[in-house]
Amino acid sequence: MGGDEEWRKTADTHKMKPEDVKAAGLEGSKRPPGQHPGEVLHQRSRLPFSYKTMAIGGLLITASIAYFTLYLKKKPEASARDVAKVTIGAAEPEDTRPRK
Template sequence: MGADTQKRSSGGVLHQRRNLPFSPMKMAIGGFLIAATIGYLTLYAKKKPEATARDVAKVSAGVSKPEDTHPRK
């Protein structure tokens, strides 16, 4: 019985915090940047040998044109 009263007196459920250590907006921006970096690095790792880093960035941003994605002569 003593253990039950100690758990209840702590006030928290599984020691969860009420406040987050950072603002939700900063965490969302940080998460987006991490996901974008992973996506860019994945595309860069799978790129064709003739593609440049600029070509990969254009494709990942969705602003590429057909001449950016075709092999150069």
């Protein structure tokens, strides 16, 4: 008999009228609607990666965008190594001036 009454504990009553719930004897049903109750609008409670991994990834993406932006705007006589030095801030004045 216990197996027959188990469905009453998890009955989906959110679309039923209060009178229908009372008539079916489902007042004790506490299960919220949806496939995964307890989640808020299909949001995850945890992120897929750690904060450290995401921070390192963000820095790498930002550095690569900065490098390619400077590389596209470089003068024809500048080499890729000169652009890399400017990107990381290790360039000397002779690296940024035109060569003869």
